[in-house]
Amino acid sequence: MSLRSDEYVLDTPVVRAFVADVRAAIETATSPEDACDTIRPRFAELLADSGWLPGEYQESAADSGMGGGIGTWLLFRAADGSLSLVSLVVPPGAQTPIHDHLAWGVVGLYRGAQDEEVYAERDGGLELVDRRAIEPGDFYALLPPNDDIHRVRTTSPETSVSIHLLTNDIGCVWRHTWHPQSGEPAPFRSGYVNTDCEE
Numbered sequence: 001m002s003l004r005s006d007e008y009v010l011d012t013p014v015v016r017a018f019v020a021d022v023r024a025a026i027e028t029a030t031s032p033e034d035a036c037d038t039i040r041p042r043f044a045e046l047l048a049d050s051g052w053l054p055g056e057y058q059e060s061a062a063d064s065g066m067g068g069g070i071g072t073w074l075l076f077r078a079a080d081g082s083l084s085l086v087s088l089v090v091p092p093g094a095q096t097p098i099h100d101h102l103a104w105g106v107v108g109l110y111r112g113a114q115d116e117e118v119y120a121e122r123d124g125g126l127e128l129v130d131r132r133a134i135e136p137g138d139f140y141a142l143l144p145p146n147d148d149i150h151r152v153r154t155t156s157p158e159t160s161v162s163i164h165l166l167t168n169d170i171g172c173v174w175r176h177t178w179h180p181q182s183g184e185p186a187p188f189r190s191g192y193v194n195t196d197c198e199e
Ligand SMILES: [Fe+2]
Pocket: 099, 100, 101, 150
């Protein structure tokens, strides 16, 4: 998929400066790990700043690709589909399906609390390899093929909001979910609450 130009849905100096810094980091990095290390302090700054994300991007969505009222809000995406910045809103008690991302990036919690379960594909099935509690300001790198499959659940009485920076157009790429019991994969596209995907 390719757009005509970069799309700043949330067009603010904070988002533009963040994206510019991320692009500079990617350009000079020797590997995704290296880029993540460089991006880390800027991402921490974004998570600590309570003022840059308007309330409308912290709302759940009745009708969404993730189900459970979970909203995937696009904030920014690159013209060539190589980068996206997204807020994922998960209502209290709701959880995402088990899913992958198929691109490296960083994910961090902005509001609320979450439990994350990390899975790995083993012997044709899925194995739970890690489970952790995530608080505001916590963040982690996704570096496929490692740690790319997970499920998150909101554990706080309030909605959780996490910020995703990924090196694809995460709402529009076809990826996978896995059935929690059988471990069967299925094609999956989350979409965005506030933007369409081009066919
Ligand atoms: Fe995810």
